[in-house]
Amino acid sequence: MLLFFITIPLCAAFLISLFNRKIKNLSDFIANLATFILFLFSLSSIKLISLYKIIVYRLGGWMPPMGICLVGDGLASFMLVTVNLISFLVMIYSISYMDRYTDKWKFHALFMLMLAGMNGVILSGDLFSLYLFLEMASISAYVLVAFGTEPEDLEASFKYAIMGSIASIFILLGIGLLYSYTSTLNMADISSGLLNKPKGLLVGFVAVLFLAGFGLKSALVPFHTWLPDAHSSAPSPVSAILSGIFIKTLGIYALARIFFNILGISDKILFLFMVLGVLSMVVGALLAMAQNDIKRMLAYSSISQIGYIVFALGIGTPLALLGGLLHLFNHAVFKSLLFLNAGAIEYSTGSRKLSDLGGLNSKLPITGGTSFIGSMSIAGIPPLGGFWSKLIIIIAAVQTGHIGFAFVAVLVSIITLVYYLKFQSFVFFGKLNQAYIKVREVPLVMKLAMVFLAGISIFSGLLLTPPFKDFLQSATGILLSGTAYGQAIFGAIK
């Protein structure tokens, strides 16, 4: 079953490019069907994981240290649900939105490739296939950023490609060094191999390479510089995917997996996580404050929120990890919602400058309402989802005695509130600009996707309550088990 997460989008991409010239709108149908099935599969993976804890799929029947394997566990299933839920909803949205572009089928094909890459990163059980899937997702993302082929899109894509490739090279170098040290590429094998060997300078060196490489993929300050350009110039559904799930799968998930489960976490690394997290929070929030372009503001806000997640990982207590993962889920939901809102605003008015817009609430009630929910949730206003994750992160930080960092997190959450209120009042409240007097609400499917996301972001705090709690806790359990992960996987194979 784990293989389906990779083969379905790959097949869909293949079918789309094969048949689309003949039958119109087929690509819409195939892509939506594929994401829908994937979403259902990801839901069913929760059930399977709760039964078997760890599922290992051996490709071609080869035993893991030799052959390639896919591994599904609590963390992976958590990520799968997040990724496939968001991509399903974004796909619905792009049925109407992508009509503005020529060659819609290329978008769908690339999107499917990117999705296959992301699912692959989550499931892969050895480092080299992780690298392959990561490149697959990244390269399709470079192309998707340039999809509009405006000058700034191309420039952004160019920057992104260069910086992303540098990061990939670092990652590859790190994988190579680890291979030379442990003579294996399988994650579980490396993990248990490193336990028996002395951790010399080499592991520290590899740690830096991975931190820089995956840090760039997840846009931690100071490796974040590609993100604002790339995320703001991509078409909105793509921005939603990039900001919502892409940087989390390729960056945070990979960071967490490698540092917690493979290299083994140390106080120094945790401290670095915290520093990087706080730095990203502050810089991202201050820069978001100064933006005039809606999508650019949202992009900087992503940097800031990613900072919260990494900060939570750096605290490292069970409570903090719970908060971090919940924030990851929440951020995936409301940031993609906000990017879709930005897309809807651009779709109806043609502008995304804060200073041009105003009073759109009367014209775009659904967009306005959903974006209000998204903004309030990200700003941490109770009882919306974002409040709970921020609350847990802050309380966990205070509990471990990181009072200073916790206070910075609180201040950043105030700044977040400020710039989201600025966004709300500039775009949706106040006087309507005469140029937009004839603006109409966006088509039904776009509304549908936004309403779903808004609904989830209202109720995502419920993930903390009993029926859903196991889902989150099995994910944090994996991170907490640390380097015992390797043994657990070998246990699951036998």
Add this chain to the structure above:
Amino acid sequence: MPNLFSYPFFKLDQLNSFIILAIGLFTILTLIYSSRFMKGKPQLIQYYTYIILTAIAAVAAVLANNLILLLVFWGFLGLTLYLLINMGDEKSFLAAKKTLIIVGGSDALMIFGIGIVYYFTNSFQMDRIRLELNNGLLIFAYICIAIACFAKAGAMPFHSWVPDSAVSAPIPVVAYLPASLDKLLGIYLLARISLNLFVMNKAMNSLLMLIGGLTIIAAVMMALVQHNLKRLLGYHAVSQVGYMILGIGTGNPVGIAGGLFHMLNNSVYKSCLFFGAGNVEYRINTTELDELGGLGKLMPITYASFLIASIAISGVPPFNGFASKWLIYQGIILNLQDTKSVVQSILSVFCLVAAMFGSALTLASFAKLLHAVFLGQRLNTIKAKGIKEVSWAMWSPCIILAAICVIFGVFVFAIPLKYFIFPAVSNYQILSRQSLPGSWSPLLAASFIILALVLGFIIFKLGRLKLNLRQDSTFSGGEITQPQAENMVTGIDFYNTIKEMAFLRPVYKMAQQGIFDIYEQGKKFFSISKVFQYLHNGVLPTYLIWMLLGMTCLFFMLVR
């Protein structure tokens, strides 16, 4: 993961029971009032939904016995407040934004304060928490939660959203939230943390008293010079909070009882005043003082209730404002007797003077207000319109609240203090009428006042005193001038002399520029982002250098 749900969520005790009663009363009155005032306005369904949600959240927040629950409902109130303010005039979105930034921002600080409390006690259950303010962190936690209370209640320096939203938001909303519910909640929580959660020390009490004293004086000085009915009332809403904080800051049961009683009283007469202002706005469509005048005869019920509420807010016996202010003064005097250090005595004296002086200034500004709105000459524009009294749905809340003002004042020991206020502080010290250091007989006072009024009326009638007035057209140099336009005294410039005083003029100027507005000052902080923007110049090599610098630091940290 601590189990958040293993103990009782809510608790009804003597401190919060009367507040719930008050919330219920104000909700009902606001609904009655809105049924007429908001008629024909857009988005009515949302409006009523928000009002009801606010009431539910407020009750839940007051009842909450769990800090997290308190936080959730408390924060939710900020959200509904934002939405409700947004329903006002076309500029209300700016006021709403400012409100949510101040209120919501202070809620974030409260999360931090609660985090620290949890760090020390490992419990969110409020009735199990009792902390000495003996280390810096706890003091910081107390201040963080107190800031949330100040912001909600509108004390300085977190007050600036109150006057702004008073002008822009729909009047029933102003009467409901900033004027009554937010005061009740803010002061309730302040009392809760000061009485139950934390053990106060002298220094913290002094800080509260200082904030209270400054709020009273500064806000009332601002109120004196306002030209807009609603903004003027908004500044009074700030000024009155000062009394409550001052009362709680005295740290003795009498003062605290006074503070709580003042909280209740203030909500009553402040809502009454705002409802009255709403009646005026409903009929005349303006609240600028220089466009009003002489409405007393046209809207007698509104006038009567407004008059009672104004006298009550100014602290004139036998109305309720006097009773609570009297308790607060006594609290301060008790505090003065207790203290031995010179600094604290000076502070107490300062606060006492501030409170009394503030009361006098309140009376002064209401004299101006009453003159400008209800007395004085009528403008031609008003005459032409044929103004009538508003409908019953709008005057009955005013009358009910004015009646409460009178009842709470005349039967002060028999009703409000006995049933509401003294039980609230009873686990602190059993208070009764006899145990108060200075007592008075409100009934006797009231009957004397009534007697005096009756006597005066009789003398007036018997003596056939007639106002010897003669109105004639005015002229200067042989030309007849327009009497109304040029010779009218609207009263808005009554206190310009204060504004022009040498040492106050620069202060007022600074106030106008927003020097004392934490929101305006906060904006300046964001000029830091310019620095970061400069660093993000969009040139690829710069970005790569950033990345390399970052890696160098990481190498330095990890590979040594």
